Amino acid sequence: MMRIYLHPLPLRIWHWLNAFIVIMLIVTGLYLRLHGIAALKPHDPVLLWHKGMGLAMIIATLFWFIYNISSGNLRRHYGIKSRDIHGIFVQARFYLYSIFGGGENPFQASAADKYNPLQKIAYDAVMLIFLPVQALTGLLFMDIPPLRDYLLSVNLFGLLGAMHLIFAYLLVLYLIVHLYMATLGETVFSHTKAMIVGYEEQGHGIKGEETNPI
Amino acid sequence: MRTDRVPKENGKQETGNHRLNPPCTRRQTLIWGGASIVGLSALGTAFAQGTDRPLIIMEKAQGMVIADPVLCVGCGRCELACTEFNDGKASPTLARIKIDRNLNHGPQGITTWRAGHGNLGDGLIVQDLCKQCPHPVPCANICPENAIILSTVNNARIVDPEKCTGCKICLQACPWEMISYDPDSRKATKCHLCEGKPKCVEACPAGSLSYVSWYDLTGRTTPRNLNTAMLPPQRSLSCQECHLPGQEQNVREIGAMIRGAFGGGRPVATGGIGFKWIDMAGAILVPLAIGSVLVHAVLRKVVKR
Numbered sequence: 001m002m003r004i005y006l007h008p009l010p011l012r013i014w015h016w017l018n019a020f021i022v023i024m025l026i027v028t029g030l031y032l033r034l035h036g037i038a039a040l041k042p043h044d045p046v047l048l049w050h051k052g053m054g055l056a057m058i059i060a061t062l063f064w065f066i067y068n069i070s071s072g073n074l075r076r077h078y079g080i081k082s083r084d085i086h087g088i089f090v091q092a093r094f095y096l097y098s099i100f101g102g103g104e105n106p107f108q109a110s111a112a113d114k115y116n117p118l119q120k121i122a123y124d125a126v127m128l129i130f131l132p133v134q135a136l137t138g139l140l141f142m143d144i145p146p147l148r149d150y151l152l153s154v155n156l157f158g159l160l161g162a163m164h165l166i167f168a169y170l171l172v173l174y175l176i177v178h179l180y181m182a183t184l185g186e187t188v189f190s191h192t193k194a195m196i197v198g199y200e201e202q203g204h205g206i207k208g209e210e211t212n213p214i
Numbered sequence: 215m216r217t218d219r220v221p222k223e224n225g226k227q228e229t230g231n232h233r234l235n236p237p238c239t240r241r242q243t244l245i246w247g248g249a250s251i252v253g254l255s256a257l258g259t260a261f262a263q264g265t266d267r268p269l270i271i272m273e274k275a276q277g278m279v280i281a282d283p284v285l286c287v288g289c290g291r292c293e294l295a296c297t298e299f300n301d302g303k304a305s306p307t308l309a310r311i312k313i314d315r316n317l318n319h320g321p322q323g324i325t326t327w328r329a330g331h332g333n334l335g336d337g338l339i340v341q342d343l344c345k346q347c348p349h350p351v352p353c354a355n356i357c358p359e360n361a362i363i364l365s366t367v368n369n370a371r372i373v374d375p376e377k378c379t380g381c382k383i384c385l386q387a388c389p390w391e392m393i394s395y396d397p398d399s400r401k402a403t404k405c406h407l408c409e410g411k412p413k414c415v416e417a418c419p420a421g422s423l424s425y426v427s428w429y430d431l432t433g434r435t436t437p438r439n440l441n442t443a444m445l446p447p448q449r450s451l452s453c454q455e456c457h458l459p460g461q462e463q464n465v466r467e468i469g470a471m472i473r474g475a476f477g478g479g480r481p482v483a484t485g486g487i488g489f490k491w492i493d494m495a496g497a498i499l500v501p502l503a504i505g506s507v508l509v510h511a512v513l514r515k516v517v518k519r
Contacts, residue, residue: 033493100517162489169496173503180507 003199004111010067015195018060022175024053029168054138061131077114078124087117109200126174130167137164269360270449271351275428276368279311279405279412281341285422288314288339292414292423299413300403301396308394310405311414311423312342341422344392344405345431346371353404356387358446365406372406375399389437 007015028050068074090106095118097103107116115123137160140151151157185191186201194200293309301308319335331338347353351371354362361377362384364370373384373393380400385393393404407425415423 100513158489162492165489165492165496169492169499172496172500176500176503176507180511183511 002202004109004202005198006109006111006114006194006200007198009198011064012195012198014060014064014067018057018064021053021057021060022171025050025057026168026172026175028053033165051138051142054135057131058135058139061127061135064127076112078120078127080117080120080124084117084120088121091116091118108202122174122177126171130171130174133163133167134171137161137167269354269363271354271362271364271371272349273364273369274348275346275370275407277370277407277410277425278346278428278431279343279407279415279423279425280431281311281343282422282424283338283341285420286313286339286341287420287422289419290314291417291419295413295417299408308396308403309414310344310392310394310403312392314339315342342390342392344371345390345435346405346407346428347432348430352387352389353384353393355445355449356383358383361402362404365409367409368407370407371404373402373404375401378402386439389432389439390435391438 028046031046032050065074068078087107094103094106099105105116109115140147140160141157141164142148151160182191183189185194190201290306290313292311293306293313294304296309296311297303297305300310319331331340346369351362354360354371358381359377359379361374361379362371363374365372378401380395380402382395382402384402384404385391385395388404393402395402410425412423412425415425
């Protein structure tokens with residue numbers, strides 16, 4: 001059995017803060033969507049919570065970018081290298097087929113290389129596409145005087161709303177898979193524990209169990 | 215552009231005979247021919263529109279009259295004030311504001327099994343007012359004489375009596391049936407906001423009417439008349455300037471057409487709770503994701519044993 005230090009403290013704090021913010025955003029967003037934004041008053045408390053949590057999400061994401069770029073993590077852990085292209089198929093084959101027969105995970109996480117190719121793709125999509133799109137469309141909905149008039153005049157709010165909605169559903173889909181993959185560790189909660197204490201325990205597990213959540 | 219390969223022994227003949235046999239294949243001829251037809255016709259349309267182009271109203275009105283049904287007592291003085299000021303006679307049917315229209319069943323009449331407004335419904339007195347519609351202005355778009363123009367004072371949509379021929383087609387085009395026809399002058403007439411000082415607002419004793427800056431009521435009020443898809447051909451040509459085929463608006467119009475073919479209602483105004491299809495896709499995909507994750511978990515347990 002070995003213990004590997006995978007998650008530094010700032011990222012752990014960011015992760016759980018982000019989890020809280022995302023859950024709040026999904027709950028308030030669902031409420032807003034079900035009621036219809038046009039039927040709500042501009043100072044509806046749920047709307048204010050959604051806005052506030054959205055701003056918190058933007059700040060948290062900015063922190064994530066600054067931390068990961070300055071520490072070199074973005075390139076090290078999130079950059080898709082040429083050997084990952086083949087790894088995608090190996091990893092997908094493992095999740096879709098050999099995991100049932102008790103096969104061994106082709107990828108072992110280490111401090112130098114945290115994520116398997118599928119994880120890289122998923123995290124890159126979320127952090128580099130989904131969240132920026134949500135932040136941008138969400139910001140444009142706010143009452144920024146010259147922008148708002150312009151957007152109203154060219155009738156762009158419908159399109160912005162549709163994009164915000166599409167990417168919200170994509171994030172929900174991602175969250176479902178993320179939560180499931182988080183239970184595929186040595187034990188059901190070992191990845192969750194690693195995200196709390198920072199150390200991942202490896203090496204004495206049953207074959208066929210996963211090492212990392214996507 | 216590379217053309218079809220020419221066999222080597224014929225190469226000399228081809229190059230020597232360049233003018234008689236230009237290196238232009240049948241495909242290129244078709245492409246360029248088609249492109250020039252399209253281009254020239256587009257040029258022709260542009261010039262044709264430059265000379266006598268039907269007016270398309272893009273500007274929003276700056277004011278509108280709104281009514282508070284709670285305060286209204288149904289006295290009808292606004293109707294009298296409207297026709298006395300504008301027509302010099304007392305004729306409520308001609309008024310541009312219509313109070314308590316369809317007294318017993320409300321403005322929609324009996325369309326469903328439910329009781330609506332009116333005396334036989336919830337007793338509400340309903341005031342109908344011109345909404346000064348935004349861009350696809352139904353009455354102005356249908357008018358074959360371009361007689362519905364903008365007021366210079368507040369962009370109200372007004373009938374130009376010089377051009378109006380009294381064909382009454384705008385009466386059918388207005389989704390809320392707010393255009394009146396004057397049988398004496400044989401002209402259509404509609405709310406023109408009285409140069410920014412609406413007489414109905416001044417006459418209202420209950421304070422129900424007010425003149426406010428314009429906002430879009432068209433998506434929020436149920437239309438009485440759904441017959442708004444009519445467009446004379448010379449104007450639809452003018453519409454092509456903005457609504458080119460393949461643009462997003464056209465997609466939306468086609469969507470509305472399909473919805474109409476299946477008996478669906480008027481599409482919801484954008485900005486509200488539109489884009490239901492995203493919700494539908496989400497309502498399919500999210501349970502599918504949860505389900506497949508659960509199946510994966512169960513399979514992992516079952517297959518291992």
